Amino acid sequence: MHRVRDGMNGLRFFAAAFAAATLLCQGFARASIDPRSEQVIRDSSVALGTSALRNIRVIRVNARVTAAGLSGTQTQWIGVASSRFAEFAKLPPLEQDDGYDGNVVWNRDQSGLVWHDGSDAGRSTEISNAYMAEFGLWKPSADGADVSYQGTQTDKGRPYDVLRVTVPGSKLPLDLWFDRATHLLVRESQAVGPVVNTATLSHYRRVGGLMVPYTIHVDNTNGNNSDTTITAVAVNPADGEAHLTAPISNVHDFSMLNRRTSTTVPFELAENHVYVDVMLNGKGPYHMIFDTGGANIVDPAVAKEIGTAGKGTVQGSGVGAQTESFSFAKVNALQVGDAVIRNQMFTVAPVRAGFGISAGKPADGLIGWEVLARYVTTFDYQNKHVVFTMPGAATPPAGAHVIPFVFNGTQPQIACSIDGIASQCTIDTGARDTMTFYAPYLQAHPQVQPATVTANGVTGFGVGGASLGSLGRLQSFSIDDLTLQDLIATYSSSTRGAFANPFTAANLGGNLLRRFNITFDYGRKTMALVPNDAFAQRDTYERSGLFLVNVGGKITVVDARQGTPAATAGLGKGDVITSINGKPTSGMTLGTVRDFFTAQAGTVVTLGVTDKSGAARIVSLTLRDYV
Numbered sequence: 001m002h003r004v005r006d007g008m009n010g011l012r013f014f015a016a017a018f019a020a021a022t023l024l025c026q027g028f029a030r031a032s033i034d035p036r037s038e039q040v041i042r043d044s045s046v047a048l049g050t051s052a053l054r055n056i057r058v059i060r061v062n063a064r065v066t067a068a069g070l071s072g073t074q075t076q077w078i079g080v081a082s083s084r085f086a087e088f089a090k091l092p093p094l095e096q097d098d099g100y101d102g103n104v105v106w107n108r109d110q111s112g113l114v115w116h117d118g119s120d121a122g123r124s125t126e127i128s129n130a131y132m133a134e135f136g137l138w139k140p141s142a143d144g145a146d147v148s149y150q151g152t153q154t155d156k157g158r159p160y161d162v163l164r165v166t167v168p169g170s171k172l173p174l175d176l177w178f179d180r181a182t183h184l185l186v187r188e189s190q191a192v193g194p195v196v197n198t199a200t201l202s203h204y205r206r207v208g209g210l211m212v213p214y215t216i217h218v219d220n221t222n223g224n225n226s227d228t229t230i231t232a233v234a235v236n237p238a239d240g241e242a243h244l245t246a247p248i249s250n251v252h253d254f255s256m257l258n259r260r261t262s263t264t265v266p267f268e269l270a271e272n273h274v275y276v277d278v279m280l281n282g283k284g285p286y287h288m289i290f291d292t293g294g295a296n297i298v299d300p301a302v303a304k305e306i307g308t309a310g311k312g313t314v315q316g317s318g319v320g321a322q323t324e325s326f327s328f329a330k331v332n333a334l335q336v337g338d339a340v341i342r343n344q345m346f347t348v349a350p351v352r353a354g355f356g357i358s359a360g361k362p363a364d365g366l367i368g369w370e371v372l373a374r375y376v377t378t379f380d381y382q383n384k385h386v387v388f389t390m391p392g393a394a395t396p397p398a399g400a401h402v403i404p405f406v407f408n409g410t411q412p413q414i415a416c417s418i419d420g421i422a423s424q425c426t427i428d429t430g431a432r433d434t435m436t437f438y439a440p441y442l443q444a445h446p447q448v449q450p451a452t453v454t455a456n457g458v459t460g461f462g463v464g465g466a467s468l469g470s471l472g473r474l475q476s477f478s479i480d481d482l483t484l485q486d487l488i489a490t491y492s493s494s495t496r497g498a499f500a501n502p503f504t505a506a507n508l509g510g511n512l513l514r515r516f517n518i519t520f521d522y523g524r525k526t527m528a529l530v531p532n533d534a535f536a537q538r539d540t541y542e543r544s545g546l547f548l549v550n551v552g553g554k555i556t557v558v559d560a561r562q563g564t565p566a567a568t569a570g571l572g573k574g575d576v577i578t579s580i581n582g583k584p585t586s587g588m589t590l591g592t593v594r595d596f597f598t599a600q601a602g603t604v605v606t607l608g609v610t611d612k613s614g615a616a617r618i619v620s621l622t623l624r625d626y627v
Contacts, residue, residue, distance in 0.1 A: 033142055036149040040161045040178055041138060047183035052209030053135070056080045058240030061233055067226035069312035069327070070094060074228065077243040083130040084244040093311055093330055093345060100126040101246040110345060113373055114249035115522075118406025119413055120424075120503035121192050124170040128190065131167040132174070144168040153177065160186070171503065184211065193440065193501040196221045207233045254341045254374040261393040263337035265386045270591050271360035272432040272510030274379060276386060278367060279335040281306040286364035289355075290379075290386065291430030292372060292520070293411050293507070296334070296344060298365040299351040303329050310348035336371070339388040344370055357549040358461035360591025366430065369410040378519040379429065382532040391523050400519065400528035401480045408504065412520065412527060416505065417478040419448050423505035427527065431509030433460065434539055435477070436469065436490040440502045448474070449491050454627060457561035458547040459490045466558060468493045471541065471627045477512075482529065487512065488539045488627050511539070543623035544597035544605070546571065550590040561626075569621045571609065578616070579608030601625050 033041075061076040072091035077099075079085060086099030095110035104116045105126040117123060136143035142165070150162035160177040167174070177187035189198040197220050201213035216228040256263060267290065268275040277285035280298065283306050303310060310327030326349045334341045351365050371377070376394035378387040396402050405412040408426055416425040423441070436459070442449060453472035460467040469492040477484050489506070492499035499507070515535045519528040545564020549556055557575040560566035577585055580596050596605055600623070607619045 033147050034149055036161075037147050037163055040149070040163060040183075043183040044178050044185060045138065048185075048211045049206065049209045050135075050138070053080060056235050058236055058244070059233065060237045060240060060243075061230055063228050063230045065089060065091065065226060065228050067091060068094070068224065077240060078133045079240075079244045080134065082244070083127075083134050083136075085130055085133045086243050091312075093328055097247070098126070099244070099246065100130045101244065102130070104246055106246040108247055108249075111253055111343070112250040113370075114247050115373065115407055115410065116246075117409060119408035120171050121501065122407075122409060124172040125190065125192065127170045128165075128167045128172060128174055131165075131170070136167065137165055146173075150175065152180070184213075194221070194496045208235050251374065253343055254339070256388075256390060257338040257340060260338050262387055262389040263339050265337040265339075265388070267384055267386055268361070269381070269384055269510075269514065271594070272514055273359065273361075274386070274429055274510070275361060275363070276336055276367070278365075279333070281308070281332050287362065288365045288367050289359070289363050289430055290371075291366045291368040291428070293426065293428035293430045294366050294368040295347060295410065296331075296365070296367055296370045297326075297347045297349050297351060298329070298331070299353075300348055301352065302364050303346070303348050306331065308332075308346075334367070334371070336367070336386075337388065339371075339375060341371065341374060357551055358590070360432075360594060361589055368430070372520055373410075373522045376519065376521045376523075378517065379513070380517045381514040381534070382517055391521075394519070394521065396521075396526070396528040397517070397519060397530050400530050401482055403480055403527045403529060405525050405527055407525070412522075412525075413504065414479065414527065416508075417476075418445075418505055419475050419477075421445060421448065421505075424503065425505055426507045427513070428507050428509055429513055431460070431507055432511065433490055433509040434487050434511040435474070435506045435508050436460070436467075436492055436499060437506045438502070438504050439492045439494055439500050441505045442491055445505075450474070453491060454564070455562035456493050457545075458559035459492070461547070461549060461558065466547075467499055469499075473539075473627065479529065482531065484512070484515070484535075486539060488541050540598075541625075541627045542594060542597045543599070543601055543603075543625060544621060545626060546597060548577070548590060548593060553586060555585045555588070555590065555593050564626045565621050565624055569619050571607075571619060571621070572611075574612040576610045577607050578610055581606050584608075597623065599623055 057080055059078045059080060063074045065072055065074045068091065070091035072089065074087060074089040076087040077085060083102045084100060088097045089095065097108040099106055105123050106114055106116050108114045131145065136145060137147065145168060146166040148164050150164050153160045153162050159180045161180055163176045165174045165176065172190055172192060175189040176185055179186050184204060186201050187198065189196060197218060200217045203215040204211045204213050212230065212233055214230045218226045265276055274290040275287055276290050278288045279285055286302055300310065308329040308331060310329045312327050326347045329346050329348050331344045331346050332342060334344050351363055356362050375388040376391060380387065403414050405414045412427040413424055414427065416423050450472040453470040456468055456470050458466045459469045469490045471488060471490060474487045474489040475485065477487055494500050515531065516529045517532050545561040545566035546557060547559040549558050555577040557571055557573055559573060560571040579585060580593065585593055603623045605621045605623060607621060608616065609619050610616050
């Protein structure tokens with residue numbers, strides 16, 4: 001739910017931009033490419049001087065980079081003769097390394113933590129980059145790629161030839177723009193669902209016979225733009241091969257106090273969110289949501305209290321269509337129970353004013369990926385506690401269903417079955433619903449949406465604002481041989497934000513996950529499920545049709561879904577609920593207010609309401625099941 005995305009997209013996309021512009025070679029013996037595409041490739045080869053690549057194995061590129069409101073350096077290593085590349089970026093306080101070694105897509109953060117992205121989106125992006133780096137387009141039959149001429153495009157009166165290339169193993173096509181006058185590659189674009197990265201290449205210089213673009217500007221539709229200026233290019237450096245191998249994780253920043261191997265921490269389950277108490281820099285405790293769908297995030301006020309400050313500016317997207325600005329700050333110590341992690345990078349974001357307006361209880365921040373990646377972590381929903389165990393000291397619980405997963409970015413993604421359709425689902429303890437279908441999946445599999453659904457309406461609220469969708473009952477959902485039926489699902493209609501991303505079927509939220517005790521072992525990439533007493537409970541939903549937020553202490557209606565009791569009673573967006581059954585809402589948490597609307601069907605709830613004009617009225621709302 002509270003994911004921060006695309007913070008380093010400008011840096012990562014530089015790999016494709018530089019590689020596509022420079023790593024071209026001669027030789028056009030193929031029959032699967034149309035003559036027009038063939039001519040574009042031949043002309044660009046001459047213009048770029050690719051005959052110089054005959055004796056090149058590895059290229060090293062040094063550059064200055066500005067991205068996310070930060071400035072620093074980047075070194076890129078390109079395996080000309082292989083499907084490998086690696087890049088190392090240092091933009092204090094951030095460091096981010098990533099690459100593709102011909103087998104795995106890897107990432108490494110400033111702590112030395114390494115993980116492999118196994119998602120279609122992550123692998124497709126990196127494989128496309130590697131293909132351009134090894135100049136696969138110029139091999140016989142385009143090395144198996146699908147290449148098509150897209151015609152001529154004009155920008156500011158200048159004509160360009162456009163090729164679309166879909167690389168074997170990638171589900172994301174690349175659009176390459178070649179200047180018809182110079183035949184140089186001047187633009188490269190790739191879409192990952194609703195997010196599009198477009199690199200503009202300019203200021204070419206000749207290096208060892210090659211024409212190299214020394215200036216690259218990347219535009220990202222989320223607003224995360226970057227600028228790169230090359231400072232040096234080296235051909236066949238002596239240590240080149242060593243930098244093209246996927247690194248091994250080397251993390252020593254976490255421990256347990258008193259030489260313990262595990263610690264048990266109670267949590268509060270509120271609207272299916274897991275809240276734990278966290279100490280930061282020895283201060284607190286701070287009430288934070290534990291989110292497998294997110295990273296470590298802290299509110300600006302908390303950052304100030306613990307003596308740290310945010311640097312840089314990046315746009316993050318989440319469930320809503322909009323983006324929000326974040327910065328980065330270093331936290332010297334994070335402690336949960338006896339588990340301690342030191343020198344952690346936190347995103348600084350308006351949690352209290354942003355996430356907090358829609359959460360049932362106030363939150364000071366989130367903990368997520370960085371904690372889960374270090375400890376074997378059990379969410380014991382039955383007894384409401386979290387157990388953190390040092391790696392190597394934990395074994396799967398007896399009778400558990402051990403489910404392998406891959407990382408979708410940093411979020412677990414598992415194989416699942418939806419009405420008998422083999423699919424992929426993400427795991428998100430930070431989402432309070434049962435499951436939300438991604439819009440592209442629904443377009444590809446319309447049969448999973450039941451004949452009877454609610455009207456479209458607001459289903460969630462987080463980074464980027466509101467998410468939209470209809471509600472209905474799913475016939476069957478399975479993980480391994482565990483099957484649940486008659487679940488209430490959200491069928492997203494979002495065209496932007498997290499739920500507009502391709503390749504994944506659904507995001508599994510807390511209302512489904514609470515039916516299990518779950519142990520995550522990120523090192524082994526497994527999730528162990530033990531059904532608990534809630535496993536067979538019939539899925540229910542609130543019975544008013546209202547989506548409420550708390551704005552400055554005022555319980556405010558964001559949406560009254562059509563065809564529900566709330567809409568029938570005349571409630572609408574902007575109405576403020578001032579009392580419930582004669583009790584003032586001032587001082588009530590949002591969760592307390594929402595609890596009134598989960599009472600049995602037929603219950604009459606009397607509301608005091610003030611509309612946008614300030615006029616007050618009394619509304620009687622009769623609860624009923626509408627899903």
